[in-house]
Amino acid sequence: MPASVAVPDFLYGTAWKEDRTPALTELALRAGFRGIDTANQRRHYFEAGVGQGLAAAYRAGVLTRGDVFLQTKFTYQNGQDHRLPYDPSADVATQVAQSMQSSLEHLGTDHVDSYVLHGPASGYGWTNDDAEAWAAMVKERDAGRTRLLGVSNVSLRHLEQMALAGGELPHFVQNRCFARLGWDRDVRSFCVERNIVYQGFSLLTANPDVLRHRFVTGIAARSTATPAQVVFRFAQAIGILPLTGTSDAAHMQQDLASHGLSLSPDEIAAIESVAG
Numbered sequence: 001m002p003a004s005v006a007v008p009d010f011l012y013g014t015a016w017k018e019d020r021t022p023a024l025t026e027l028a029l030r031a032g033f034r035g036i037d038t039a040n041q042r043r044h045y046f047e048a049g050v051g052q053g054l055a056a057a058y059r060a061g062v063l064t065r066g067d068v069f070l071q072t073k074f075t076y077q078n079g080q081d082h083r084l085p086y087d088p089s090a091d092v093a094t095q096v097a098q099s100m101q102s103s104l105e106h107l108g109t110d111h112v113d114s115y116v117l118h119g120p121a122s123g124y125g126w127t128n129d130d131a132e133a134w135a136a137m138v139k140e141r142d143a144g145r146t147r148l149l150g151v152s153n154v155s156l157r158h159l160e161q162m163a164l165a166g167g168e169l170p171h172f173v174q175n176r177c178f179a180r181l182g183w184d185r186d187v188r189s190f191c192v193e194r195n196i197v198y199q200g201f202s203l204l205t206a207n208p209d210v211l212r213h214r215f216v217t218g219i220a221a222r223s224t225a226t227p228a229q230v231v232f233r234f235a236q237a238i239g240i241l242p243l244t245g246t247s248d249a250a251h252m253q254q255d256l257a258s259h260g261l262s263l264s265p266d267e268i269a270a271i272e273s274v275a276g
């Protein structure tokens, strides 16, 4: 069995970095990130570049494989471009196994820490394809190629149908987090009830009005922090494991340092309902 690794309180996201992926992954590790999120979806991620960044950090003695939480994803063909990590004519279960094998090669490891279904096959509900992909992911986990499993881009309906289907529930849900939806309140409540860790992305980009809101800018000014840090700290305070994909070294430091900000229960409650 793979050695266990703690789930860190911030994940560094590697989407949309193309040729800068190796250097930015290494920089994030040097800055102190101990969780890396990627996907075997060449359209938005350069997973092999993440592996190069990890290898450079290992070589430089920044950390070892056992110190870092690695998360990647299986992406259906409709979320990919022509650069597929599997045979498109194979069944879904075979595609999952091939995608995982390719991820392990890209990342230079024999296991990841979390393997995530990038998005269900349909926006309307949990389909047979999803059940097949999920069963294949469970097999990968049982074979030791991932420690934990997750799903991404899911609605409450997806999760309820998944639960009704009687299969295993995910350890992680990774969703875009809109303040106007109470920061994905319904899905987060489901996660709390089932002990699922909710990972939130686009916390800044989906919520520009919150970053400009005078309540948030006021807290930031009082704390000698930035509005972005207030949002990240708030997210952690309500149980969200945040992702950041910053390409900026100073923002990397600030994002990690946001953990040290203190927000009162009233401030947390106010930000939670600031937009929805």
Ligand SMILES: NC(=O)c1ccc[n+]([C@@H]2O[C@H](COP(=O)([O-])OP(=O)(O)OC[C@H]3O[C@@H](n4cnc5c(N)ncnc54)[C@H](OP(=O)(O)O)[C@@H]3O)[C@@H](O)[C@H]2O)c1
Pocket (backbone or CB within 6 Å): 012, 013, 014, 015, 016, 037, 038, 118, 152, 153, 174, 201, 202, 203, 204, 205, 226, 228, 229, 243, 244, 245, 246, 247, 248, 251, 252, 254, 255
């Ligand atoms: N599951 C999915 O379908 C899915 C979808 C989207 C994203 N993700 C994951 O989530 C990760 C994060 O993506 P994201 O959508 O949250 O967007 P992002 O790529 O993290 O973009 C965040 C934006 O906020 C800025 N930023 C970050 N920290 C800041 C700070 N302290 N102060 C000011 N600006 C700051 C960044 O600019 P600078 O670069 O200048 O700092 C960037 O423009 C991705 O890399 C990916 O791993 C997953």
